[in-house]
Amino acid sequence: MFGRGERRDGVDQPRDPEFTYLSEAEAARLRVFVRDAFAERGIEVTVESGRVTTGAGWRFGLTNLAAACHNDSSGPRRWRTLVDQHVDRVVRSLDGRQALKALPREQVLTRLHPRFIPGEPRLLKAFGYGPPSVPGLLEVLALDLPETVDMLTADDLADLGDLTALRERAFQNLRDVRVDKHEKVKDKSGARFDVLMGDSYFVASLALLLDEVVRRHSKDTPTPDGVLVALPHRHQLAFHVIRDSDVLPSLNLMARFAAVGHEKFPGALSPAVFWWHDGEFTRVATSDGGVYVKLTEEGVALMARLSGG
Template identity: 85%
Template structure:
């Protein structure tokens, strides 16, 4: 997948009617995907009710289709690869219905070695189970998860109750996070003077590296952090973009990063945020988003203040 979108796939053309829930799929493609999901559950003896963005079992368990739709959309094999992708996702979903089995099967120390912090969208329905973490990035929840060979299991507040002190668990998770593998590092530049670094990887915790951003910048960036801070974007779980702020290139870099974040958020599995954030002294503030219908940049109050601080006005 290209950093600004999908390339090279032979699919329904843009002239075909688009699905309302997943606009990057045609109506016919989305209908086929939902049939594949229904049949995959049926093949495991589970009857589901299919809705536009999710399926629901008779017992009330819900399986969202957003990540799966994005995975299929970005698979270069096109629709011929979708049955296998759907089968894999449904298989993992069914195995996770009873909660993380690793908490019961693994020794305590092995559980701790697999513990990582993970960002998920801050949806109100998730607060009861996953609202236990510190408030770090606006609009996102920071949760603890187990990195297992075949799955990544997010831990609810109930799961953590007998595991240990939450602060100590988070510190252990951050320690493990520092060893997360980055598979690809690119530097993006254009004629406007915009520049930023992009880290990518198969790990579900690449975006989580924002929690140790100063260390990441020193390791991968050409410029050391400055007193003006760092711009950062977390389009989805497999990607982190950052820009060390210097007065001469803040405006073009912010514009390009906002478009980059919006594109990655729209079409990728594990979507997190289409916004650009400002990291300063360890805190995050949302500063900008891109208007999808144009190249217009929407600044928050914090974004306006950042512009005044760095470039004046």
């Protein structure tokens, strides 16, 4: 497998010290291809004899790639294609910590998004750095990578910059999150609410931009009475703009909807319904997924005020 290879020009060329199955000229060509491939993906690397190193110290070995090129029956004319494919696989395989080292800072910032996760006590030390938002959930920053979405801990973010500025950049990126489906739910009780869905892990995070989201995806606009919101799982956001007496049946149906979605789908977030008002979220109702809906103390007060007592 690692023999000297054929004499492509009829001359027994000097062997590369690192990859003895390649000539010096072949190995030099391969290293140029590698450097160019990383550069085209926004990653500047220093090419050494058997590996590449980024400015932040992340290393990628070249042995497997060199062997694949040597053993390809098409010869050097296909090496650039092989290099591109290999570098793409490497970039796709990066996890959050690797990406922070391998990618230029600006590329990291373009992949940064806010994400909700369940507010479990064991997660507070690593992920409790975000501001309070939705009760029972933690707002964290995550990297949207080609193959994964990786949550970043407080330690991961320490060298990336000011947390407030990072969050603002993440919100800019959130505005570009794709919603694949928009449904309007109605029933004979008068209940009505909108449901946004998508493959993105950040659909539920759109609740952080709720006033913009309502204007973009509904004919309604937020009113002084606020908006009911449900975040059953990461791929779904439901909302009802409070306008009239249909708020109570809408709350009831949304609570059952949230409970079922929370139980049955991956990326579960919350089975509750929240009231969004003046940019703040308050838990107002929960359900067992059947006919039973329980109002919180705040929910009782809200319904009493909206119904005039």
